[in-house]
Amino acid sequence: MQYRKLGNSDLEISAITFGAWAAGGWMWGSTDRNDAIEAIKASYDVGVSSIDTAPIYGQGTSEEIVGEAIKGISRDKVQILTKFGMRWDLAKGDFAMHSKNNDGQDIDVYKYAGKESIIYECEQSLKRLGTDYIDLYQIHWPNSTTPIDETFEAVSRLIDQGKVRFAGVCNYNAQQMAEAEKTLNLVSNQIPFSMVNRGIEEETVPYCIDHNKSILAYSPLERGLLTGKITTDYKFQEGDHRAKLPHFQPEFIEKTNQLLDKIKPIAENHNASLGQLVLRWTIERPGITIALAGARNAEQAVQNAKAIDISLSKEELKTIDDLVNAF
Structure with missing residues (x-):
């Protein structure tokens, strides 16, 4: 595995980081708790030391699963991102x-980052994770009703108390990052990025490169679409x-699979799956520090981690880039 520092911090996380959204079941058509725990343990065994989760994933379920999975691992050997x-x-x-929710009951979800709410959420997360500190604490989505300085003053307090090591954001644009920076040093931005979703390259990636902020790319496999396993007649649970997503309608699936057919020979040359090739390409992109990859079971988790073993030549990267640019 390769390990990369976030921004100007001394926090090193694995270039392939375990994404624990699907582990929480919510919005993914349920989860098997034991399989999810085994997936995290198996990925740790092959060098994936970092796990990204969130309270909303299964309304606490994902964080509990992460807490269960890391029991018995020395706390300084694993990085928890929530x-x-x-x-x-x-x-x-x-x-x-x-x-x-996972029991089929209706819930309404709000984006809220008021000071007292953050302090409360942190305490709940620490309990569920079974730890006394979080390595990277990230705002999940921008919240228009709370001033950005109020939000990051709360995070700053948590850092002072030793409950959080470093602060990051998710789904922020360059302007929002610059505003947050006035209150607190950010080390990262977690944003969606994939071969078929590259909108961040316009403004956010250049900002992060210029200001030494790491980018944690989420959904680099476009929620499974870029594995090549999704066909136009795929049945979802x-x-x-x-x-219901645009990327999973038959026309887009077909277009994507045509792109994947063109890059498949490169994957085959490396005895790698399409998913592994896509993950490796992702972390080779300018400005992208980490790729988050989810897994439902131990086998998937290990396969994701092995993406790191692929060594792509400049020619191969250019071939893929050209095909992706033409998509």
Whole structure:
């Protein structure tokens, strides 16, 4: 595994980081708790020392699973990345969505990052994770009802108390990052990026490169689409959010699979799967520090981690880049 420092911090995390959203079940059509725990343990065994989670993933379930999985691992050998600012138990801030919890009950989710809410959320996360500090604490989504300085003053307090080591953001644009920086040093921004979703390259990537902020790319496999395993007649499980997304409609699936067919020979040359090739390409992109990869079971987790073993030549990277640019 390769390990990369976040921003100007001394926090090193694995270039392939375990993304624990699907582990929480919520929006992914349920989860098997034991499989998820085994997936995290198996990825740790092959060098994936960093796990990204959030309270909203399964309304606490994902964080509990992460806490369970890291029991018995020396705490300084694993990096826990979690988030704050999405409440399903408090109707305050910006309304985000109607949803259902893992028991099928209706919930309303709000984006809220008020000071007292962050302090409360941190305590809950620490309990669920079974730890006394979080390595990277990230706001999950921008919240328009709370001044940015209020939000990051709260995070700053948590850092002073030793409950948080470093601060990051998710889904922030360059302007929002610059505003947050006035209050607190940020080390990273976690944003969606994939071969078929490259909007951040316009403004956010250049800002992060210029200001030495790391980018944690989430959904680098475009929620499974870039594995090549999704066909136009794919049947999604009940409760799987992907069924309604534009990227999972037959026309886009077909177009994506044509792109994947063109890069498949490169994967085959390296005895690698398409998913592994896509992950390796992602962390070779300018400004991208880390790729977050989710897994439902131990085998998937190990396969994701092995993406690091691929060594792409300049010619191969250019071939892929050209195909992606033409997409």
